[in-house]
Amino acid sequence: MKEIPWEKRYDRKGFVAISGMAAFLAACGGSTTAEEEPAAPATTAGAAKPEVEDTLFYYNWAAYVNDETYKRFEEEFGAKVKKDFYASNEDLLAKMQGGARGYDLVVPTGYMIQIMADEGFLTEIDWSQLPNVEKNLDSKFRGLPYDPDDKWSVPKDWGTTGYVYRTDLVKERPTTWREFFDLTKGPYSGKVTVLDGIPELVGSTLVMLGYSFNSDDEGELEEAKQELLALKPHLLAITSTEYKQMVIDGKAVMALGWNGDGAAVAAEKPAEYVVAEEGGEFWVDAYAIPTGNEHPNAAHAWINFVYDPEVNALETSYTFYGSPLKRELLDGVLDPEILSNTDVFPEPETVANLEPNSVSPKGTELRDRIWTEFKAA
Amino acid sequence: MAVAAPRFPARRRGAIRAGAGGPRYPGWLALPALGYYGLFFLAPLALMGAVALSERVGHVDFVYALNFENFKVLWDPLYGEIFLRTLRLALFGTVAALFVGFPLAYYIARYAKRKTLLLMLVVVPFWTSFLIRTYSWLIILDPDFPVLRALKWIGVIADDFSVLYTPTAVYIGVVYTYLPLMVLPVYAALERMDWSLVEAAEDLGDPPPRAFRRITLPLAMPGVLAGSLLVFIPLMGEYLNPVILGGDKTIYAGNLIGLQFGSSRNWPFGATIAVVLIAVMTLAVLAYARLARREEQYGG
Numbered sequence: 226m227k228e229i230p231w232e233k234r235y236d237r238k239g240f241v242a243i244s245g246m247a248a249f250l251a252a253c254g255g256s257t258t259a260e261e262e263p264a265a266p267a268t269t270a271g272a273a274k275p276e277v278e279d280t281l282f283y284y285n286w287a288a289y290v291n292d293e294t295y296k297r298f299e300e301e302f303g304a305k306v307k308k309d310f311y312a313s314n315e316d317l318l319a320k321m322q323g324g325a326r327g328y329d330l331v332v333p334t335g336y337m338i339q340i341m342a343d344e345g346f347l348t349e350i351d352w353s354q355l356p357n358v359e360k361n362l363d364s365k366f367r368g369l370p371y372d373p374d375d376k377w378s379v380p381k382d383w384g385t386t387g388y389v390y391r392t393d394l395v396k397e398r399p400t401t402w403r404e405f406f407d408l409t410k411g412p413y414s415g416k417v418t419v420l421d422g423i424p425e426l427v428g429s430t431l432v433m434l435g436y437s438f439n440s441d442d443e444g445e446l447e448e449a450k451q452e453l454l455a456l457k458p459h460l461l462a463i464t465s466t467e468y469k470q471m472v473i474d475g476k477a478v479m480a481l482g483w484n485g486d487g488a489a490v491a492a493e494k495p496a497e498y499v500v501a502e503e504g505g506e507f508w509v510d511a512y513a514i515p516t517g518n519e520h521p522n523a524a525h526a527w528i529n530f531v532y533d534p535e536v537n538a539l540e541t542s543y544t545f546y547g548s549p550l551k552r553e554l555l556d557g558v559l560d561p562e563i564l565s566n567t568d569v570f571p572e573p574e575t576v577a578n579l580e581p582n583s584v585s586p587k588g589t590e591l592r593d594r595i596w597t598e599f600k601a602a
Numbered sequence: 603m604a605v606a607a608p609r610f611p612a613r614r615r616g617a618i619r620a621g622a623g624g625p626r627y628p629g630w631l632a633l634p635a636l637g638y639y640g641l642f643f644l645a646p647l648a649l650m651g652a653v654a655l656s657e658r659v660g661h662v663d664f665v666y667a668l669n670f671e672n673f674k675v676l677w678d679p680l681y682g683e684i685f686l687r688t689l690r691l692a693l694f695g696t697v698a699a700l701f702v703g704f705p706l707a708y709y710i711a712r713y714a715k716r717k718t719l720l721l722m723l724v725v726v727p728f729w730t731s732f733l734i735r736t737y738s739w740l741i742i743l744d745p746d747f748p749v750l751r752a753l754k755w756i757g758v759i760a761d762d763f764s765v766l767y768t769p770t771a772v773y774i775g776v777v778y779t780y781l782p783l784m785v786l787p788v789y790a791a792l793e794r795m796d797w798s799l800v801e802a803a804e805d806l807g808d809p810p811p812r813a814f815r816r817i818t819l820p821l822a823m824p825g826v827l828a829g830s831l832l833v834f835i836p837l838m839g840e841y842l843n844p845v846i847l848g849g850d851k852t853i854y855a856g857n858l859i860g861l862q863f864g865s866s867r868n869w870p871f872g873a874t875i876a877v878v879l880i881a882v883m884t885l886a887v888l889a890y891a892r893l894a895r896r897e898e899q900y901g902g
Contacts, residue, residue: 313864313865315864315865315867316864318662318867319863319864319867322662340662343660344660344662344663418849421850422865423865423866457851460849460851461767461849462767462849462850462851463849463850463851464849464850586660589866589867590868593861593862593866593868596861596865596866597680597681597684597853597858597861598680600850600851600852600853600857600861601680601683601684601687601852601853
């Protein structure tokens with residue numbers, strides 16, 4: 226059996242532990258502009274292959290693009306890819322809010338697409354430049370709630386929020402959020418971590434209680450808060466960046482986290498990633514073109530380029546997150562072992578039970594208060 | 603009237619003392635410093651005040667206004683508790699750094715043969731990134747760290763001893779982090795001290811403890827006060843130790859502010875907390891400085 230090189234993929238959601246501080250510094254950073262001169266004037270849309278500028282300034286999660294993809298893109302279009310990285314959606318937002326401009330392409334998570342669009346930080350996608358996407362995008366990734374008219378974004382990849390546990394260190398075989406909570410408060414007290422993410426943790430708790438991941442009902446949130454406060458003393462740590470290693474080392478035996486990290490643990494140690502029976506979060510990271518961009522054609526060219534099934538297979542075999550392309554297109558180009566891995570590609574009936582994050586401003590404010598109390602407890 | 607007018611106009615005592623002896627420079631030489639101070643301290647502070655009074659709109663935005671709502675929100679026992687917890691951490695850190703740092707500084711200043719080497723040992727870790735030093739404690743406090751294992755084997759600590767990701771780890775971390783900031787000013791004060799005064803006191807019948815209390819301690823006081831401020835003030839905004847060594851499980855004022863500017867996306871509230879914290883700290887420090895001056899003038 227061929228071993229899947231999981232270790233090539235680092236945390237999607239974080240390569241710096243102090244993202245809060247980074248966000249703050251980033252916010253103070255002010256404007257960022259590409260050094261290159263704006264290239265030749267863009268050809269009018271509608272042409273078969275619009276002329277691409279000489280640069281693409283790509284602002285992304287770290288280690289979220291295969292090096293090979295960069296190389297092929299640069300060869301094909303003769304445009305140089307400039308890179309910059311963020312550690313969280315909030316970092317990205319803080320940077321835009323702080324006035325950073327000049328990025329051509331960013332990859333926020335769905336809920337952040339909505340926020341950035343509302344705040345006027347995004348420009349509209351020109352679908353006439355994206356024939357590959359038109360042709361290859363699985364229709365279930367069209368018109369997602371965060372961007373119902375597909376006006377601002379094109380899906381990059383997708384995943385779930387559940388939990389991973391060590392099958393050699395945990396006797397039980399939990400399948401629900403309730404069991405996750407009970408085991409944490411019971412035999413594995415002090416050996417469990419949760420994500421340092423407000424939507425993920427509060428949302429998963431709400432789902433356990435039978436409510437919506439995105440509830441902004443005060444009564445329901447109050448119940449969730451009580452559950453979280455009861456859970457708090459039994460946690461080892463609250464972290465989005467270190468839990469993978471903690472579970473691999475056995476310092477933690479169970480961790481609330483994302484499917485990619487879960488799969489990475491399972492590749493190294495006896496472990497299982499669980500999408501809870503009650504449901505949970507389903508997230509999509511999507512390409513978007515921020516305002517103040519200088520190379521819009523290059524950005525569109527990139528999106529169109531990675532929607533080529535072969536290039537896309539390159540990406541999936543590097544990130545190990547689900548691809549939004551029609552499944553039959555990946556047959557034959559993507560390693561079958563990855564294609565059949567339900568951690569990478571959760572089954573439709575699993576996904577049907579999940580919700581994307583789309584908390585209202587009111588819900589966000591209530592969550593912030595709960596989060597502070599949870600952390601202060 | 604027969605006497606000629608004094609050559610210098612009468613000035614405040616402090617002014618005379620400050621200017622005495624030295625050559626006189628034109629006042630405009632202070633402009634760059636003042637400009638720097640204004641641009642990088644006062645202006646951001648004013649901006650922070652303006653943001654604190656602004657009103658939040660939608661998910662991330664805010665508009666400038668005269669809105670005191672955030673200050674009311676801050677009046678929540680939850681935030682009071684976080685403030686008190688931060689105060690406890692800062693006070694503990696300061697006192698602990700003093701108890702560890704003073705004897706060390708005393709030893710270096712009075713007895714050590716290789717002062718420079720010892721001082722280097724205090725300072726050199728400071729050249730390493732704060733982040734890396736904090737991460738190294740993650741290794742030291744790990745229950746599987748060989749030293750801890752050895753201590754467990756000998757029976758010095760219990761077998762299930764584990765402080766990593768607890769407030770205890772944070773407390774250990776801050777003492778380590780801020781120790782040099784205490785040692786250096788105390789050392790500077792003790793180094794300048796004339797030890798013959800202590801000898802004289804002892805010759806005249808003071809037993810060493812009393813000589814220490816009546817001579818050494820008052821003379822070291824400016825260093826102790828400076829060191830305490832250098833440790834206490836940044837500790838009130840401590841961010842990194844709770845995140846790394848505390849497993850981000852316990853929140854202090856610095857983390858609360860970071861949370862508002864980051865994932866909560868509530869800049870006005872973050873600014874409010876920061877402004878209130880700065881105001882409280884300023885008052886505390888002013889009171890302390892006043893107290894300290896009296897102490898210096900009249901002796902402890």
